[in-house]
Amino acid sequence: MPETLAALFLAHVLADYVFQPGWMVEEKSRPETLFLHFLAVALTAMVTTGQVASPAIYALALVHITIDTIKTHAFSDSFLPHITDQALHLTSLIAVALISPDLFAKGAYATFLWLPKAMLLTAGAIYATRAGGFAVGKLMEGFGPSPIEQSLDKGGFWIGLLERALIFLLLIGQMPGGIGFLVAAKSVLRFEAAQEGKKAEWVIIGTLASFGWAIAVTLAVLFIAAQLPPLGISTLND
Structure with a gap:
């Protein structure tokens, strides 16, 4: 199954x-x-x-x-x-x-006994990153236009995509402590925006939603992966 x-x-x-x-x-x-x-x-x-x-x-x-x-x-x-x-x-x-x-x-x-786990990890990576982008984007649309005036074209999209990808890799690679580093790094980089009330709330909600989605998807993937035959890579809990 x-x-x-x-x-x-x-x-x-x-x-x-x-x-x-x-x-x-x-x-x-x-x-x-x-x-x-x-x-x-x-x-x-x-x-x-x-x-x-x-x-x-x-x-x-x-x-x-x-x-x-x-x-x-x-x-x-x-x-x-x-x-x-x-x-x-x-x-x-x-x-x-x-x-x-x-x-x-x-x-x-x-x-091909290893194939289901490879499929699962591939699907999990796409779902954590790309599907997460749509979900978080629709969540943030409910709060109106972004209050952050100066931003690269699709900058927020790529930041979210990359942070969810990193979270997925960190959890798959058994390095959950690295997520704390991501939080700290984003806090420093978004420090100026976090000084203003509306911008701060926007950044916090978006970040927590993005991180939460990636963590939830990855944990579900790890749970199912534990039921599958080994992939042959020790860092994947085989």
């Missing part, structure tokens, strides 16, 4: 955060766009599980599109609907893995 879950998680991450361009997100209310996303969900699941004709994959893709359709037509594109949407997608992955636990074991990659 953990092998199947790891493969399906990577498929979900690829379909939602790698092979779903901005125009597809903006036009998801159109039936043809939803169909294209359905194909992406189904095809990525086929590739990661090594299965082509499994009914479980088509059922998963159908559930995924149903969730997206309801969210697009019934809710706004704000933080709470976005998080609920992702929670439902992840729940559907777990449900399929429980119903069809041998999906990966009976697929084309069954002999």
Whole structure:
């Protein structure tokens, strides 16, 4: 079951955060766009599980599109609907893995015992960084425009991406103490902004949300990774 879950998680991450361009997100209310996303969900699941004709994959893709359709037509594109949407997608992955636990074991990659953990770590890295950027961004949109006037183009985006990537690597590499260094470094670099009330609150909320997302995702990845065969790298608790 953990092998199947790891493969399906990577498929979900690829379909939602790698092979779903901005125009597809903006036009998801159109039936043809939803169909294209359905194909992406189904095809990525086929590739990661090594299965082509499994009914479980088509059922998963159908559930995924149903969730997206309801969210697009019934809710706004704000933080709470976005998080609920992702929670439902992840729940559907777990449900399929429980119903069809041998999906990966009976697929084309069954002999590659190290592959599920590699898939899990890859998916975890993308989910901690890129998915975290969308989640934190939608959270901060609820507080209005950024009060920090002078900033590089997409500077905040890259800072958040890099800090979540570093947190993921530090926890995977069993160096959690390094997170404290990140907090201290960001505090020094953002010292001037932290002197003003509104800017300080903006930086604190954004930083805590970004750090919290990365830590939560990485801990979940480590929990699942502990159930999988060794990858062959000692720093990954094999």
